[in-house]
Each structure stands twice: as C-alpha cells, then as structure tokens.
C-alpha cells in the first residue's frame with residue numbers, strides 16, 4: 455500500500471485510535487519504531503509512579519501491602535492481561551521475568567509428563583528460551599532440548615515430546631505461528647504447548663483458550679508499555695493448575711505465606727506460580743500500560759497494525775527498491791506480528807544513521823533491521839516520514855559514517 459503525505463495525514467485524521475497518541479510522553483522530533491523492544495512512557499505512568507512512591511510507599515509504608523492491595527497486584531494485573539490474551543482472569547499472573555517464567559513452566563510441564571524427556575523448540579528461537587530450556591535440561595538427567603529448523607517443528611512433534619516451546623511471533627522475522635494448529639498437534643501427541651507471547655501481547659489479537667493453549671509467558675515492557683524491565687506474566691490453563699508444580703516454590707506461592715510454616719503448600723490456582731515478593735513500583739507501572747491497552751479496541755489496534763505495516767512495506771518497495779533491502783517478514787497479515795524486518799548487509803550502520811535522525815528502530819544480528827509498528831502512538835504520517843528518512847540515509851550513504859559497533863552495547 456502506498457500513499458502521498460496528504461493521504462497519510464488524512465488516514466491519521468480519520469484514525470479511531472488517534473487520541474491515544476497524546477497519552478504517551480514521546481519526545482519531540484522522534485519517530486519511535488522500537489515499541490516491540492521497549493514500549494513508550496505513558497503520561498499516566500508518570501503520575502501513577504509519583505503517587506505510588508510518595509503516598510503509597512512514602513506515607514503508607516508497609517501498610518500499603520494491605521491498604522493499597524499491593525499483595526493482590528500480581529493477580530489483579532494478571533487478570534487484566536488475561537483480557538488481552540483470551541484467557542480467564544484466574545489463569546494469568548504477573549510475575550518475575552519472562553526468562554524465570556519460562557524456567558518455571560518448562561519444569562512444571564516436564565513434571566506433568568513423566569516418561570517424556572524432550573523439550574521441542576525451534577533453532578533461532580529467542581535466545582533466552584533456548585538458554586533456559588538447556589539450563590533446565592542440565593539439571594534434569596535425560597532431558598533433551600531438541601531445537602529443529604522452523605519449518606520442521608510440526609513434523610518433530612511426537613510421543614517423546616513433553617512440551618513444545620515456541621514464540622507466537624518471532625522476534626526477528628515477526629513470523630506468526632498458527633497457535634491453534636500447533637497446539638492441536640502437540641495435544642495429538644500427548645504433549646503440552648508453551649507459547650512465548652512477548653512479541654504478540656498488546657500488538658495482535660490472541661486467543662489462548664480458543665486455541666486450547668496450555669501454558670504461556672510474555673514480556674511486560676514491549677507492547678504493554680510497562681517500562682524497562684517491567685514484570686512479565688505467565689498463563690496456566692485452569693485445567694492444569696492443580697497438577698502443575700513450579701520448581702521455584704517461594705513463599706509468595708505458598709497457600710498461607712504469613713503463617714510462616716516450614717513446609718511449602720501450594721496456593722490454590724495460579725497463585726502457586728509466584729515465587730518471591732513482586733517489584734511493586736514496576737508492577738504498578740505495568741498496570742498503567744495494561745489499562746491503556748485495555749482502553750483501546752483490540753480489533754482497531756490489530757487493523758491499524760496491519761495498515762501501518764502495509765504502508766511501511768509499500769513505501770519501502772516504492773522508494774527504496776534500489777537500496778537492497780530484503781523483506782523477511784511474511785506479507786500475509788495473518789502470518790505476522792506487528793513489526794517489520796528487513797535484511798541488509800549494512801543494517802547496523804543504517805539503523806544507527808536512522809537513530810541519529812530521530813527514527814528509532816533496532817538491529818539484530820547478523821543483518822536484520824527491525825521496526826516496531828505500535829498502533830497506539832504511531833501514525834501513518836510517522837511511517838511515511840520514517841521511510842522518507844530511510845531513503846535519504848541510503849541515497850546520501852550517511853550510514854557509512856556510523857562509528858563501528860562497540861562490544862556490549864544494546865543494538
């Protein structure tokens with residue numbers, strides 16, 4: 455899809471989500487295309503954190519665990535996230551990081567499938583998914599992590615597999631898995647399906663229960679705009695909650711933490727998957743981001759994400775054909791998430807040159823440029839201008855002046 459600047463502006467004027475833009479505190483002169491990595495700060499988050507710090511913490515002190523229901527926040531925020539992912543409120547809790555939640559749910563899944571020793575995943579999955587699975591296998595004799603090529607996953611699901619671990623939307627390509635189909639294959643073989651929703655939650659429609667998903671995890675700091683290092687969440691289908699056991703049997707997952715007894719007894723339901731004390735300020739910030747996502751009409755968000763993507767792809771095809779970008783994101787809307795990725799041998803330098811011009815995307819090895827398309831705070835004009843600046847960076851070869859990449863820097 456292509457547009458003139460005037461058309462892009464007209465689409466923005468008619469956009470049912472347009473008033474959400476003012477709810478974010480984005481810096482002037484920036485086109486922010488990295489909400490798939492770190493979501494933007496909302497105006498309400500600033501106020502909420504100020505209040506949480508000065509009133510709830512400063513004045514309420516420890517009383518706020520009860521008076522402000524801090525203690526109930528993991529379940530409360532989880533219940534809100536549940537509405538974004540097609541789950542029941544009692545099936546989701548905010549907790550820990552995605553990596554830690556992966557560990558807990560993979561271990562619980564292995565425990566629920568005695569005799570099966572394979573964690574099946576795809577090679578090239580997000581590294582923490584692979585590392586955590588392998589770390590767990592190192593602790594559990596006989597457990598094997600089988601990481602097969604992306605298109606070989608379906609064929610590799612068999613009766614040896616305890617759990618299939620996949621990203622719903624791939625962090626590099628944005629390719630989206632057919633959750634219902636893969637989950638059905640896993641169930642057909644007697645395995646469980648664990649979905650990493652980090653790149654789909656808050657961006658596209660997700661129906662965990664309609665897909666009969668068993669387990670899921672996801673990040674709070676991407677499309678949910680929870681803030682840097684925001685708590686993550688986990689989902690355990692109701693039918694599995696009483697049989698699955700978290701390996702991190704911390705006191706917050708105890709049936710009665712304030713009884714202070716020596717023996718661990720699981721809390722009923724999803725609460726047993728908590729481990730330790732939640733990071734309250736971060737959790738309250740995440741809640742604001744989730745509330746904002748819930749205010750928006752999910753269908754309108756998904757529709758706009760599709761159109762922003764089509765405009766980006768169309769403008770790159772029309773203006774940048776000579777610059778050697780290779781689109782690696784699937785073209786069909788049902789097969790992708792909400793970012794667009796291109797491979798280019800000079801991708802790192804190009805992304806740096808764009809950032810220097812206020813167009814913030816990111817780079818993933820070896821040659822992938824990623825641009826997150828977040829419907830709540832991006833407009834069609836932003837996309838149009840971003841591609842205009844990309845074209846200018848290529849024509850002027852500005853990327854050649856990028857300083858060499860230093861080790862250890864976030865890309």
Ligand SMILES: Cc1ncc(COP(=O)(O)O)c(C=O)c1O
Pocket residue numbers: 551552553554580582583621625650652653673686
């Ligand atoms: C698919 C996926 N899983 C997990 C993570 C990160 O997990 P954590 O929040 O534990 O660092 C990311 C971060 O980008 C991700 O893209």
